[in-house]
Every structure is written in structure tokens, then in C-alpha cells.
Amino acid sequence: MSCHDIGRGMNSVTEVVIEMFDKRELTRTAALKLFTALKNGVNWCDGNESEAVESIIDCRCGKCLKKIKKNEKLYDIFKCSMFVTGKPWNIMDNYEGDYGGWYFCKDCFDEIIKEITDGKIAGEEARRYIEENEDDL
Numbered sequence: 001m002s003c004h005d006i007g008r009g010m011n012s013v014t015e016v017v018i019e020m021f022d023k024r025e026l027t028r029t030a031a032l033k034l035f036t037a038l039k040n041g042v043n044w045c046d047g048n049e050s051e052a053v054e055s056i057i058d059c060r061c062g063k064c065l066k067k068i069k070k071n072e073k074l075y076d077i078f079k080c081s082m083f084v085t086g087k088p089w090n091i092m093d094n095y096e097g098d099y100g101g102w103y104f105c106k107d108c109f110d111e112i113i114k115e116i117t118d119g120k121i122a123g124e125e126a127r128r129y130i131e132e133n134e135d136d137l
């Protein structure tokens, strides 16, 4: 059984990090590095990474950290893992950068797909896969 308390605790720090980022007290690079540490921190117990960044995951891009407006869409990169790698959960294994949540704006999503596939798959194809299979993913 997983521990939810450690995720809640880490998320309380996530809220401070994003507040400091918004006030320009932290650079984006520093904030992303802290998010990686916060997600890893749940492994001190049997926690869930998604809970460590819960307050930012579906309202901010995980890379540029911009807030998403009502008509903008974020793409959950794990939803195209099968399409890109043939396995459901390993899409970010070869990505070396730090990130907060794994929902990305169109531009960051495309950039990450390009980087992890060495340009073999276009972000547009991966986004189309997500949109066409949304109900099944």
C-alpha cells in the first residue's frame, strides 16, 4: 500500500517552490531541479511522484512552468509512451532534463518528443495519437 502522506508533504514544498518561481526568487532551472528532487523524495517512503507535484501538474507546463489558460491544452506525455517506445511507462527514461509535472504545453511537448526520439517522431504525431486515443488512454 502506498504512502500518501509523503506526497502531501513534498507537495507542500512544491507550493513554496512555485510561489518563489512566480516571485522570481528562483530561476526556472532551480525550480525544475527542486521538482525532480521532490518527486524523488517520495521514494523515501512508498509514495507517488504525482502527489509530490499535485498542485502544479494539470495547470502548468512541466517544463516552461507557464500557467495554462482556459483554451490551452496540456499533453500528458505518458499517454503516448506506447506509441513512442512500445512500452507504457518508460517514455521519460532517456530524458535527461528536469521537469515538474509530465503534462506539457504544445511547444515543450514537441521539443521533448524530438529530443527523446532523436527526431524520429514528430511531436505533432505523438499529440495526434493522444487526441485520437484519449478515451482509451
Ligand SMILES: [Zn+2]
Pocket (backbone or CB within 6 Å): 061, 062, 063, 064, 065, 066, 104, 105, 106, 107, 108, 109
Ligand atoms: Zn511549456
